[in-house]
Amino acid sequence: DVKVTQSSRYLVKRTGEKVFLECVQDMDHENMFWYRQDPGLGLRLIYFSYDVKMKEKGDIPEGYSVSREKKERFSLILESASTNQTSMYLCASSPNRGGGNTDTQYFGPGTRLTVL
């Protein structure tokens, strides 16, 4: 079974702190994604990566950065946390089928981040 793990289920930080959210997948997937989920807004894509050291902006990248130094690990960084970044953060991975074909995503359990 594919396993996607996230470093924390719950996290509380203060405004202005630098926050690292870690995601690890064990299925050698090429693609990894970071979403935030807020009531009434569904899942919104923050950043994604198709390969090591590659990153692409999603719909809402402002205030976030990412790092992918190893294939299995995709980190989301909040350089200076703000209260409007309080949310549920979900990481996902998927294999790359090539040819523009999509494949299923496998999600981690999520990290509920509260910024005070």
Add this chain to the structure above:
Amino acid sequence: GQQVMQIPQYQHVQEGEDFTTYCNSSTTLSNIQWYKQRPGGHPVFLIQLVKSGEVKKQKRLTFQFGEAKKNSSLHITATQTTDVGTYFCAYGQNFVFGPGTRLSVLP
């Protein structure tokens, strides 16, 4: 840009009733996927539709992709309390998600 809407936003049904959620796009979709997220859980993949007019079934769940590939539906026959959750459609190579339909099933 491309936008996907899901209707209804919320649906409350009595156990045993049927339920349908619709995903509508302003432009043609290359494919569409459906996910289910239980309360407190994370999205779990249900199915992918690729062909125009495609219909797939999983037990009590029926998925359909429109002829024009601009809309899709998920129909649940005789709902059960285990069907409770939010159903999302997603599309595209970058997995853009619709806003979801939250289903409540009253026993």
